[in-house]
Amino acid sequence: MTAPYHDSDTGCRQLHEYSDREAKCSYVKSHTGCQNGGYISYLQLFYCNFDPVLGYSALILWLLVLFYLLGNTAANYFCCSLEGLSRILKLSPNIAGVTLLSLGNGAPDLFASIVSFMGDETEKVGLNSILGGAFFVSSIVVGIISISVCHSRPSIERSSFIWDVTFFLLSLACLLVIIMLGKINLWGAISFFSLYFIYVLFISTSHLCHRKEGVGDDRAASGSPILPVTKNFLEYQTEGLCEVEEPLLGFVGDDKPISMEKSGLVQVGDDRKRRRRCLDLQPSTSSHLFVCRLLFFLELPLYLPRRLTIPVITAERWSKPFAVVSVTIAPVLVAVVWNSHGSKPSWLVYLIGASVGTISGVVAFFTTERSNPPTKWLFPWHAGGFLMSITWTYIAADELISLLVSLGLILGISPSILGLTVLAWGNSLGDLVSNVTMALNGGAEGAQVALSGCYAGPIFNTLIGLGLPLAFSAWSEYPASYIIPKDNSDYETLGFLMGGLLWALVILPKRNMVLDRCLGGGLVAIYLCFLSLRIARALVPN
Structure with a gap:
């Protein structure tokens, strides 16, 4: 059966009308609706270049x-x-926590949502991924934490918990109204994501009140639910995140790192600051060293492009060659990304990018030292790192959304289901591991911090992760309103999500704010019921 030529059709809905792979390959190649954005044509690769297993x-x-x-x-x-x-x-730490830290934790969800709203017929993926992630974290993660620490019976601070859950319910209620209306204008979208700044204002005010009352210990300051998270992040995460210097995961001998200086990948500096453990092993055998080097070379293709384009000036990771090269190539990469989403590439954009990169590289070469990072004009360096981190996150999110849409077409599953499950789970794994670990190892304070993070993160993702894409979409339609694609399953998701929050809001105060199996088991059961219902509906043919 030969696939007809449909250049002007929208979508790729007729793909499964063809039985053999050659016809599907021809259809995918000739149908512009099967090009789901991104830089790779996944449908063409699957049907034209690979056999099914591969x-x-x-x-x-x-x-x-x-x-x-x-x-x-x-x-x-x-x-x-x-x-x-x-x-x-x-x-201040509390402002940094509710703004920058939340932005850092929610970056994958935020950019995946923005990218999905920019594509054709992919808005549902972003909406479902945000709601799915919020539901997963506030039910499964909170449930696992409650069940895991129930033997120690930790108590949660009542006021911060009630404030978090109540504000989260208010945010979801506003989102429900927006979905019911089916459209939103620019001012409505701005008002929606501005709710997050009310949340920030309340936490900042709460923190100031605690300080005026003379509350000095961290336990009492936890009335601001994000403060302990910020404290842990600023004091400890810098050692785990910002001191990573190369993808090699290993030691050689007694606490001496494997030197990659000869390869030109890193500069050897203070051994104490440049330590890296290979899965917490101290390799004394050639097999351990082989594993470490194998991990290094496997990660190198993912590590090197980012290291060569993202300026990094932390003392532990400083390398003048990398710094000069990164500020030189970074503007060119931005120009490439900018042109890739235009209808026609502009050589002027490439010229501007190359010029800015050349000037920046020359300035960096003559104003930096080989042994130490710069101590002046730090804002342009950090701003450049921030911008290029956003660029790489955008590139990865763009490809991820394109891949999920393609997988949905291949498997015959709605992309919104994949956003609700695969994308939401993938972006929430970090919350699951970090929050559960903190609750298990941090005692009563650790449980407080972990539970606060389980609500502060989804609040950010809901208000900012959905509010900003809605604002951008409404801006593109201004002065008209942006029409939100109808999906009746959104009501179901919101209903179950709000039901889980109400369960926690009722059960935990009744249990004297003690985490136990009743709270955790109920939350897990609510999520599993919802998931079973959605999967069953997805598998049943219409």
């Missing part, structure tokens, strides 16, 4: 790589730039 394996592997790029870029580059900007702007 195609599925390659797409799943690439999906994992993109999730890794999103999370690793946010952790190793984005957060470090935010920390530098926080110090330069002299932000």
